[in-house]
Amino acid sequence: MSNNRLVTPRKLSGFMELSPDKQVVFDDMIDKIKKVFKQNCFMPIDTPVLELSEILLAKSGGSIDKEVYYFKKGDTDICMRYDLTVPLARYVAMNSENLIFPFKRYQIGKVYRGERAQKGRFREFYQCDADIIGNETLPIPADAECINLIDKTFKELGIAHITHISNRNVLFGLCEALSYREKTTDILVILDKINKIGRDNAKDELLKLGVKEKDAATLIDITLKSGDFDKILSEVDSLTDNECFQKGISELKELSSLIKVMNIGNCVLDLGIIRGQNYYTGTVFEAVVPEHPEFGTVCGGGRYDNLAGYFTEKKLPGVGMSIGLTRLFDLLDNNDMLPKHPLSSTELAIIPLGDTLNKCFELCAFFKEAGIRCEVNYSERSFKAKLKEANKKEIPFILIVGEDEVAKAQFNLKNMTTGEQFTLSKEECLKKINATR
């Protein structure tokens, strides 16, 4: 093929693609997350990446967000999923007769958002979601189970985290009690960015909105409360007898007691947790990595009144948590917080010397049968080059098989970590290798 017909190999920008050694680490993280999800009795589903546009756009009444990848195939309007929640809603609405509620499901898969490419933002990324869906009702223990999942997942991943927890009814109720009911959304938008813009700017914005100075102080004070559940709840619980406010307080008290009995660690009450979307209707939570506040929220979630209101008359309340794994992996990678994996997973490389290739494959089958990740270096490179290659791949053991060794059934095993060399039968080699695993 002549040079001028070559297409330059490149991938789309904003799409993560890892080297094999890093992919092993990424896959290990997925395995750990799955293990915790399963251990906590969540069941898997795997919905398609493509959905009918009318499904994914039901919320927006059919109007297409700039971020969404959509296209026509024949006469069919198709969208790529931008989260795993709308597909879950569609799934539960379609299959509600066959599911047992509360339905605990997890899904780990890629989602697509065609946003402006920038560092740390991905157009294709893995979401790891776990949700509990009730039929008509769903008690607060479900919220505690999701928060428990966060704690156990990050422990399994070896990432020190804190989960900040609130209940949106607290601020909803307080706004109502202070007679700003119709301004609730605007007030929450301001309070949500208090950590970014600071207390004084937040106050100015609230005043501009028509909130009285005294009320602004009350709203800001409560938003900044963060720490021990019992202490804070006793400080604020008599602030107003507004029904919605008291509902929030009472749900938080129940949650606090469950967090203790369920042995959930690394939780604080943080009444400043709002989570932008209108979506959430009760408990909300966000996990952060205290040593790296710049990571922002590494896992978020909360309670919603009705999962599938666009698809069914059934009332399906739910609570869920979601980890954006691609972004988290990228942050960990950039901060040298990932375990290192060698360029290969091979534990034993067999290197032929002379005319011993068949014997090498025989030995390789023996070691693989015994569970050792073993391969023969059958390339046409020199013996020296093969040794160098084993070193570069950080293969812990090599077995050198020359014609003499075959004749004596005694082989040359080298521990590449310690530099030790042994002359051993294949069974003794196996013992030696297994002893270091």
Place this chain on the structure above:
Amino acid sequence: MSNNRLVTPRKLSGFMELSPDKQVVFDDMIDKIKKVFKQNCFMPIDTPVLELSEILLAKSGGSIDKEVYYFKKGDTDICMRYDLTVPLARYVAMNSENLIFPFKRYQIGKVYRGERAQKGRFREFYQCDADIIGNETLPIPADAECINLIDKTFKELGIAHITHISNRNVLFGLCEALSYREKTTDILVILDKINKIGRDNAKDELLKLGVKEKDAATLIDITLKSGDFDKILSEVDSLTDNECFQKGISELKELSSLIKVMNIGNCVLDLGIIRGQNYYTGTVFEAVVPEHPEFGTVCGGGRYDNLAGYFTEKKLPGVGMSIGLTRLFDLLDNNDMLPKHPLSSTELAIIPLGDTLNKCFELCAFFKEAGIRCEVNYSERSFKAKLKEANKKEIPFILIVGEDEVAKAQFNLKNMTTGEQFTLSKEECLKKINATR
């Protein structure tokens, strides 16, 4: 929300979506395949689902196959991948400086083909691919490694299989030797369908093409040869001294000897294996399930001279195997060949009786800590309904926790399989459950 705003929940046709209990079985199959791929020293990669159109369509010179999902996002022409091989070619061409050759990679992921929906055909399906890519050269042991992977994978899956193996150079060379070089493609198309149309029709078609009667018989005879390597190779190896033919025979002889020393089972030589695509240039193989010939090919692959000729001047020969897992799963499911999994994975359900919910969660944390998949049934249904639910979910153990039991720290454990009941401390319960695992 009023009824008339509801969107009917439905999914795109041709997209597999499983119930959670079947999804567990599907995921187990993926885990088994991954285990074998890893065990054989293959490393994972995970390329994006979306690629630039110029990459995926490089082969066809930019023309878009009807099957391919493509769209424009802004100014960018995008395609969804229709296999994992072109993305691998792009990946290896982009990263060849950092990879160690032979590069053994596996990738398990969804691919997309918008073909006409029909039973057993999917528009989104999982491919499980393993390939070995060489730099400039790649010896025949790589082909044996791929065939070994097929054997070990199907063994791990518990599916009785036979891998049929040939080498395209045999028929290429024979066509050339019989002076039909320019008709090779047409001849191979006819020979490829001999099992469908029968010997006589194949002969008629060959004659129509201008093949002499005697040559047609020779071509059909060799195509129908299937069985023991040594026997068949000794029957055909002196048929012609055509260079290409002899290359095929000699590669098959080397492969045959490797199959023995590498302890690869369930292989036959089958000179009728052609594998439609022009893509393959040497060894070709197809696995079938002898008890279900109607499944057709459940795994296929072969040797190709140059993986990434569209993207790089580097010569990258390779050999690979691919399982279309979604189709295979569907076939196994339709033939009741899948293991059954209960509606949940829960091993122990704790059912509160009276005001014991907190104690139940405490116990649940204890059992989960010990590795038991345990959950509290905290729904607002009746005790009787909860027992029924545990039965329906086939949960093997239930623990009934009433106020008396809490006072005595002795709990009511029921083995749902045997019907036995015990009154035990939590530690004794744990022992009892572990004894049945």
